[in-house]
Amino acid sequence: MNKQEMYNFFNLYKKEYQKTDEWLAERLQQKPYQLTTEELTFGARVAWRNSNKCIGRLFWQSLHVFDERHLIEEEAIFEALLRHIDFATNDGKIRPTQTVFTPERVRIWNHQLIRYAGYETDNGIIGDSDSLQFTKMCMELGWQGDGTNFDLLPLVIQVDGREAKWFEIPKKHVLEVEMTHPEYDSFAELQLKWYAVPIISSMGFSCGGVEFTAAPFNGWYMGTEIGARNFADVERYNMLPAVADKIGILRESNSSLWKDRALVELNIAVLHSFKMAGVSIVDHHTAAQQFKLFEQQEEAADREVTGNWTWLIPPLSPATTHIFHKPISNEIKKPNYFYQKSPF
Numbered sequence: 001m002n003k004q005e006m007y008n009f010f011n012l013y014k015k016e017y018q019k020t021d022e023w024l025a026e027r028l029q030q031k032p033y034q035l036t037t038e039e040l041t042f043g044a045r046v047a048w049r050n051s052n053k054c055i056g057r058l059f060w061q062s063l064h065v066f067d068e069r070h071l072i073e074e075e076a077i078f079e080a081l082l083r084h085i086d087f088a089t090n091d092g093k094i095r096p097t098q099t100v101f102t103p104e105r106v107r108i109w110n111h112q113l114i115r116y117a118g119y120e121t122d123n124g125i126i127g128d129s130d131s132l133q134f135t136k137m138c139m140e141l142g143w144q145g146d147g148t149n150f151d152l153l154p155l156v157i158q159v160d161g162r163e164a165k166w167f168e169i170p171k172k173h174v175l176e177v178e179m180t181h182p183e184y185d186s187f188a189e190l191q192l193k194w195y196a197v198p199i200i201s202s203m204g205f206s207c208g209g210v211e212f213t214a215a216p217f218n219g220w221y222m223g224t225e226i227g228a229r230n231f232a233d234v235e236r237y238n239m240l241p242a243v244a245d246k247i248g249i250l251r252e253s254n255s256s257l258w259k260d261r262a263l264v265e266l267n268i269a270v271l272h273s274f275k276m277a278g279v280s281i282v283d284h285h286t287a288a289q290q291f292k293l294f295e296q297q298e299e300a301a302d303r304e305v306t307g308n309w310t311w312l313i314p315p316l317s318p319a320t321t322h323i324f325h326k327p328i329s330n331e332i333k334k335p336n337y338f339y340q341k342s343p344f
């Protein structure tokens with residue numbers, strides 16, 4: 001445990017909770033050093049507030065935090081992850097949530113709790129190419145997929161460096177959205193769907209000098225993540241040509257901007273489908289406006305907003321947002337979330 005970071009954290013806590021100097025002196029004396037659940041909750045909310053690449057930070061104070069630091073059995077951790085998925089999903093009214101497991105001893109090998117498998121086959125890639133390596137590793141552990149474009153991957157949990165254990169997620173826990181378009185009925189023939197809740201499980205959570213190696217967190221999607229990247233990237237689902245053909249956009253020349261038209265219609269379909277399914281999602285214009293409110297709120301609280309401009313601008317029509325036209329400092333503050341080296 002890092003003493004300087006512990007001191008900085010309790011100072012931050014003291015300031016934002018108007019605690020006294022006596023409280024700080026006493027808190028720093030307490031043994032054994034363990035964050036209270038209240039301190040952990042505050043730390044997770046501030047880590048979200050400090051996430052420079054995140055456009056969704058306006059709601060940082062509403063993060064729900066589950067303290068599961070007492071669990072050290074793979075099966076119990078699996079059950080806690082299912083509880084996280086159910087609580088966060090909330091039948092579509094998604095609740096931003098983080099579950100914190102015991103520091104250092106637990107790793108969740110998944111990038112996200114819910115994600116689709118990717119397979120390298122003789123005639124091209126099936127599913128999500130982002131998942132190729134993880135899928136291969138799951139199969140080496142004994143997992144078998146159906147070989148479709150949307151196979152749900154198992155949860156892979158490792159405790160104390162033991163052999164990792166995999167667990168199938170029962171389908172009833174996974175809310176998915178089928179893609180339709182408000183004007184083009186033929187769009188449904190593409191048979192596209194995506195999962196409702198993005199839950200990042202590969203990042204570390206650094207708080208009060210403690211490094212939590214398993215602390216999955218979720219929000220809701222911004223539509224462009226699915227419509228402008230997951231479905232659109234050539235090396236992901238590469239759907240732009242198929243979308244253009246399906247809705248009758250001719251693809252003769254670049255200058256017809258057929259790719260741009262297909263991209264917009266694909267993003268319209270994603271936002272429309274989530275809304276029709278009653279699943280929380282935000283469009284990139286609204287998200288940018290919310291970020292502006294966050295900047296104003298932080299200004300009023302006399303805190304400097306930091307951010308990573310290259311991640312904050314949306315991949316579709318970035319220059320239509322205020323973020324594009326305003327420089328922002330990428331200073332890293334703690335508590336925060338960090339990449340960890342791959343456990344497999």
Ligand code: HEM
Pocket residue numbers: 044047048051053054055056057059063096097098217218219220221222225282287311337
């Ligand atoms: C509530 C709705 C939320 C929305 C709409 C949102 C939106 C986004 C988007 C669009 C990104 C960029 C992702 C990418 O381009 O791959 C992002 C990044 C990020 N968000 Fe949020 N977010 C939300 C909630 C949260 C919550 C609850 C947390 C943590 C408690 C969080 C922490 C982060 C972090 C750490 C990153 C950077 C991830 C990385 O470095 O790869 N966000 N967010």
Ligand SMILES: N=C(Nc1cccc(CNC[C@@H]2CCCN2)c1)c1cccs1
Pocket residue numbers: 130198199200217218219220221222225
């Ligand atoms: N809406 C979300 N999207 C998001 C947030 C953080 C990280 C990611 C995944 N980013 C990695 C992908 C894959 C390559 C580039 N982007 C998605 C959230 C996920 C968890 C909380 S909010």
